[in-house]
Amino acid sequence: MALVEINFDGLIGPSHNYAGLSYGNLAATRHAGQASQPRAAALQGLEKMRHNMALGLPQGFLVPLPRPNYTYLAALNARPETDDVLTAIAWSASSMWTANAATVSPAPDTADGRCHITPANLVSMPHRAQEWPDTLRQLAIAFASRPHFALHPPVPPSFGDEGAANHMRMTAAHDQPGIEIFVYGRTGGKFPARQHEQASRAVARGHLLDPERALFVEQNPDAIAAGAFHNDVVAVANEHVLFCHELAFADPKGTYSAIRDMLPEAEIVVVPDNEVSLADAIASYLFNAQLVSLPPGGMALIVPSECHEQPATRAYIDRLAASNGPIRQVIHVDVRQSMANGGGPACLRLRVVADPVTVDPRFLLDEAKADAIEAVIAKHWPEQIEPFDLQFVSLEETVVEARRALLATLGLEQLA
Template structure:
C-alpha cells in the first residue's frame, strides 16, 4: 500500500508579533520587540502552500489558535472586562500578555508527532499533540491543537488521536520537529526520534547554555502510544554542543525523507552508530546520508540561513527537491553548498527558494511551518476536504487575510482590545471556511 505525504501548514495568526519569547532560538531573540506584519506573514505562508500544491504535492491547512488567550490571562488573576484584563496584563506583566498573544502555533512542525498507518500496529495514522512544556507560550497550545487535528482527521477507522504527554519536563515533547520518517521503495517505514537529553539517565550528556527541549523518555512514550516497535524505530541524541549554538530543535540541523538523511556534521552525538542502525533496519534500501561538513557550512551559517529547516519533498521517483528559505541564497557558504548539492548524484536534484521572512525573523523556516502526514489513498479520502488546499481555497484564504489582518503590529499593540475583536471575528469566519465547527473557547 503506497503512501502520499501531505504537508499541513499552519496559517499564521492575526497576532503574529516579535516578542522574543523563545530562549535558545537565536532569531527569536534577535528580532524581539520589532514591528511585525501579520498580513504579510500569513500571505507568505499561503504562497508557500500554493507553490507546493502547484508542484503536485498534497497540501493542507491547519487553523491558528485563538489569541489573545483570555482564559489563561484570567486564570493568572487578571480581572474585569476583556479590555481591563488586557490593560492590566500590559501594565503589570507585559511578558505574560505577550505569551498569551503568541502566534507560535503557526509552526505546526511542533503541533504533533504523526505515525503513518503503514508503521503502526493497528494500521491507523496516530497523532500525539506536543505538550511543549519548555516554553510557557507554547504549552498553551496542545488542547486546541488536539481539537483541530480531530476535526481535520476525524474518521476513527483511519485515524487515532492521543492526548499530549503529561505536562512535566521529564516528558518534554516538541513534536515532529524532532522526528523524521525514512522508508524504502515499498513504504516500509523507519521512524527516527531525536532527543536532546534524558530525564532518567545521568550518563546522557546535556547542553549547558540552552535547554534541551525533547527528552528520550518523551520520544519513547510517543512510540509506545503509536504502536511502533523496535524494528521500525531509531532513537538518537542530538549533539548538546549544537543545541548550545542555537539549534533548539533537530529540524534546525537535519531533515530526512524517503532514503535520504541530510544533516550537519555536528548534528548527532554518535552519527556512525545511527547510520548502522538505519541500514540494519532498512536492509533493502540504498540510503543516502548527506553530511554537510563544518568547513563547508559552519553551524552559525546553518542556523542563520536555516539550511536544514527546509522541506525535503519527493516530486518523482528518485527526484527530490529542497524547499529552502531565501536566506539560504543570501548566505555565501550555504549558497555555494547548495549549488554543489544538486550535482552530487543523490536524490536531491533541485532547490527551490521561498520567501517566508516574517516567519524566519521569529525563528521558524519552511519546515517549521508544516506538519507531515503520510497517508494511503483511502486515508487521504477520509480527511476533511475543506482543509485541503486548491486554487479556490487559496484565493478565499488570501481574501480572508487581506480583510482581517493588520499590516503592522508592535508588542505594545497587544493591549488593544480591538485586536481581540478582530482576531475572533477572523477565526469565526475561518472555521466556516474550513468546516471545523466550534473549536475555539469563544465559540463554545
C-alpha cells in the first residue's frame, strides 16, 4: 500500500454565522453578533484546498452537516422564534473545523495494521456536541473499507474528547511507525479544558497503540487561560518536526525529553515567548497552521494571512524561513471568515495517512470536482447572514437547498 498523508478539509457550510457560541475561543466571542459571509468563507476554504493540491499534496474534504438541526431542536422542545441560543446552536456550521471531527491513528502505529478513527464527542460545547452522529455517518462512508479502516464509536460523554486538535503524530516518515502525542487539559481554570485525559487514554487503547509509543501530555493551563482552547493553537507537528510555543505544555522539558526518547530523530522548534508572546500567537494563529512535507522535499508552514499582518509573528516567520532549520518555507493563505470564528488553517483539516485508493473517491478532491463545488457555492450559498436572519424561513430554505445541491453534485444524496 502507498500510504500518504491526506488532508480532509471541511467544506464551509451555507449556515456559517457568528453567534459567539464557543466560550474560551476569543476570536469567536469577539466577533459574536457580526454579519458573516458564508459564500466568501466557503470559497476561501476551497481556495486553500486548491493551493495545497498545487503544492502536490493529496486533498480530501468532508461536507457540511445538515443545518438547521431539526432533530436537536425537537429533542429540546425549542421554539426558534423565542429560543435564540438554541436556534443558533442548531444552525452552527462548526463542523467545518474537521480537526475536531475525529482522532486518527495510521496503520503503521496500530496492532492490527489498520487505520483507526474515533469521532470526537465534543461534549464541552453544546453547539458541537450535536455533531458526532452525522460526522460518524460521513466517516463510515468515506472510510468504509474494513480491511483498511477501523471506525470506533465516540468516547462516552462523561469524558470530553475534541479529536485531532489535541493529538499529534511524529514519525520519520508518514508511512513509517510513529509516536502519538495526546494533549489534555485540567479543569478549574479561567476557561474550560476541553480535552480530558481519560478520553485520550480511551482513544489510544481503542486504536491498539503500543503503550511505549503513546505519550500523554498536559497542556499549559496558562495557554488555555490565554485562549488556546485546543493544543493546535500553540503546537503543530509533522513527521519528525514539532513546532510549538514555549508555553504550550505544562512540563515542556519533560515533554521534549520524552519525545526524543521515543523518536531520537525528532527536531523541536520552540518559539520563545519573548519573541512571540502567547497573546500574539493566539491572535495570529501562528501555530494553527498546516505543517506539511512537500513532494520535492522539505517542509512548509501554511499560515493564515493574519500572521503577516501582525508585527511579531511576521518578524519571526521571516527569520524562520531564512534559517537552516527544518521549516524553510512559509506560505500565507486567506481564511479570514474562518479565522473570525476562531479557526485557522489547521482547524479546517483532518489528517489521515492512508492509501488514497482505499478511500471513497467521492471525498477526494481534484480540479474538476473543485470547479463543480465552486459553482454550487457561487449559486446557492448565502452572501451574508446577520444573527437575526436565523429566524427567517426564507434563509432556512436557502441553506437546506444549498446543501442538497452540493450532495447531488457529489453523488452523496445518502447524506441528505
